[in-house]
Amino acid sequence: MTATPVSTEHSIALEQEAFVLAVADQLNAFLSEKRTLLASISPDTLVLVDSIKSLATGGKRMRALLCYWGWRGAGGGADAPEVVMAGAALELFQAAALIHDDIIDRSDTRRGGPSVHRAFSTLHTDRGWALDDERFGHAAAILTGDLCLSFSEEQFAAIGASAGSRARAVFNLMRTEVMAGQYLDILEEVSGPGKPHNTAVSRASAIIRYKSAKYSSEHPLVLGGALAGGSDELLDGYSAFALPLGEAFQLRDDVLGVFGDPAQTGKPAGDDLREGKRTVLVGLTIESASEAEREFVDSHLGRQDLSEEQIARLCAIMVGSKALAGTEAMITELSDTAFSALTELPIATNVSAALAALGQGAVSRTS
């Protein structure tokens, strides 16, 4: 890949900024309308839309941007409402997924603030309400996530993609695959320890493909292309770039989840280990560690009460078994595959440069 000229970089940045602002405006308009509706039902329900708003208006907008450049690469115009609505729908879907994920993972924090279920528990405690605060928090967050999921769909439907269109098919497939992938993830947490060591990496790879790579990278890019009427060849090319990129992205996420700086990631150190995520990093550890180390990993991963020493020992095993280095090597290989596929895409130079920059940011980030 040749270096991108500064002027191209600048025009890409301006275009992205305009799109991100348009998505934010769209989300604000959509959620304001919902706020009015909820206020008419009962002011007590406004907290639902306010929680959604604070989640949906944060974040890196990775998925929306991939969708945008997929749209642009397939010939879509720079200032089109369809792709803005698609971006907003993707962001709402992501917010819904985060709300329910945080319940499932028992994560009390999200982007440095309280997660939605935790915020509802705190509301319960602060008001001195009856019965159980944690149970109330979970219930309210389940409902908030459901509402957000419906909002996402409503926003997508507003685009008006026809029932049999490729864009609608991608949106449907994305949802089914990510939910199936999340189920495989929680299943692996509980059933992984009893399964063969030598398939731990392949099982973890299947999980990140569906739970993360297809959902966070491939489908958003392909969705944008499909909305603009891109050919099957182009959309297949998008997949060849975005699927390995998404896998590399998730491997980076897994590394950051264990070795990242909490001040930068916004997640407490050791959270992923306490949660018991059986990632590719863990799989490589299980495959390469000694018998004693493996037993330590299997018997400590997923324990809510992990001490600092136990977390440090788990990290040391991951480094010592060369699992960390192995994961970094996989990130490099997947990135190379992705960026090589990118050069093959029949898209305008600025689109290609924008995708390259997004991709680089995704795999080499620190937060």
Next chain:
Amino acid sequence: MTATPVSTEHSIALEQEAFVLAVADQLNAFLSEKRTLLASISPDTLVLVDSIKSLATGGKRMRALLCYWGWRGAGGGADAPEVVMAGAALELFQAAALIHDDIIDRSDTRRGGPSVHRAFSTLHTDRGWALDDERFGHAAAILTGDLCLSFSEEQFAAIGASAGSRARAVFNLMRTEVMAGQYLDILEEVSGPGKPHNTAVSRASAIIRYKSAKYSSEHPLVLGGALAGGSDELLDGYSAFALPLGEAFQLRDDVLGVFGDPAQTGKPAGDDLREGKRTVLVGLTIESASEAEREFVDSHLGRQDLSEEQIARLCAIMVGSKALAGTEAMITELSDTAFSALTELPIATNVSAALAALGQGAVSRTS
């Protein structure tokens, strides 16, 4: 209302039976396609679609039937794919709501079998998996409900109602209102005891309107009418019938939840009281009971460990305070309002007769 001739009754029954079979076929075809997709991801995920199938293919099909007669009353044909898909979408939505409701309400049973989260917990125990069985059950059921919610939407989108159509607006509104109503319901459980006694009934009435009456009765009927292109006047007339009918239906449900025969309702006696539902029945009790009785109700409702004696005392207070009789009187009044509105509807005699029969069944049922 005059009695429906036997021949009309018979033709209605045949038509309903044909529709219910068509919805079942549609659900089977839709879920078979999803089963194939999930099998391609991993056979381990098939349990998700199988749980959805067993829920979505049971039940009374109340909402689908209301949708059907709303469609027929607005001039829709007897053998049309749109209304069959709408019926399937409503049944999938209801299945999704039940899956998450059962987590929220901690209900271990549903229609005489285990609820979805309970079935997943049992799977965990039976397989001897690691970590916590209950936590796995909840997580898996959250994901299954999310998947089912997406399926519902996917099925609705397949109808091809345009983005700005009344039918799409009704479907969107239905989802937001029911989720807001469910939130008001759990909020009342925890904040109700601290609120004024004399507004307990009006608060409970608002909850059943959004959580139940609009969702289970008004919106399905109006949706059918909107899909067939019914006029605003007709759809308003549908609301005038179906909203009070839905309220009466829910009041009947609340009475059955406390005083129903567990063998017929499929729910253990006292479940609603242990859950702490603050229904209109409870509201009337709170308003009319003595100070000592009110304190007993407030301090016992929602306790998971209620004894048989405590349940019996709660029931006795509901009868003695005339709250049960008051609820029955409300059911009668709402039914009268509904059936009076029904006679005003400019619809064919057989449609009117079918709606009357559905309505009567809903308010006078025992299960």
